[in-house]
Amino acid sequence: MIELTQQPIDFTLLTESVRSHQAGAVVLFLGTVREFTGEARTAWLEYEAFPEMATAAMQRLEAEVRAQFSVIEVAMSHRYGQLALGDIAVAVVVSSPHRAQAFEAGRWLIDTLKHSVPIWKKEHYADGRMEWLPAEPVKSSGAVSHSETIDSEQPE
Amino acid sequence: MKLSILLFSAAREIAGCESFELHLPEAATVAQARVALLQSLPALATRTGTLLWAVNHDYASDDRVLQETDVVACFPPVSGG
Numbered sequence: 001m002i003e004l005t006q007q008p009i010d011f012t013l014l015t016e017s018v019r020s021h022q023a024g025a026v027v028l029f030l031g032t033v034r035e036f037t038g039e040a041r042t043a044w045l046e047y048e049a050f051p052e053m054a055t056a057a058m059q060r061l062e063a064e065v066r067a068q069f070s071v072i073e074v075a076m077s078h079r080y081g082q083l084a085l086g087d088i089a090v091a092v093v094v095s096s097p098h099r100a101q102a103f104e105a106g107r108w109l110i111d112t113l114k115h116s117v118p119i120w121k122k123e124h125y126a127d128g129r130m131e132w133l134p135a136e137p138v139k140s141s142g143a144v145s146h147s148e149t150i151d152s153e154q155p156e
Numbered sequence: 157m158k159l160s161i162l163l164f165s166a167a168r169e170i171a172g173c174e175s176f177e178l179h180l181p182e183a184a185t186v187a188q189a190r191v192a193l194l195q196s197l198p199a200l201a202t203r204t205g206t207l208l209w210a211v212n213h214d215y216a217s218d219d220r221v222l223q224e225t226d227v228v229a230c231f232p233p234v235s236g237g
Binding site for chain 1: 162164168169213215227229231232236
């Protein structure tokens, strides 16, 4: 199940779509709108998408994750438009026979999605400033420290 | 040939439009389209960093040859998630 939507993401539906009797593990990742990044206070976020290419890019990601990892099912959804604090911007979910593969595939999927799917976010700060955020630097999952892992679990 | 370049994010805002028409020689490459676009819209070069190009909904390198029927897009590095 691949979705690009302007509506709230139904992560329960997304999660149910990957469950199966072959799976021993299901991993769900949610990226949510964070209020504070250091001192800067976010009021809301605006996501812009190139919808046709974003959908095609997510379909290519699904094929790649199936080729590289032993996953059973894969689903992902990205929201665009105006998002409020706490809203879910992105959800990825994978099922696998065992948890190690599910975590590994889920991690690869969200990292690769953030670097390849044509979607952009604009910060609207509480003080009235706004800016298009730069892309995250590309880094390999294996080299990411624990503190960076926590950072990357939220939209920047 | 005439090509309409789709623009997104900061590139769209700087250009002030969602697409920009370029007149290019037949079999022009992405690199030639880039030069032509930046000549018409020099602010793009200074304000968005490296611009990425896509042809028919997939990323394209500088040596990709363009056709008039291609869907061509130009945008800053992505920042979704």
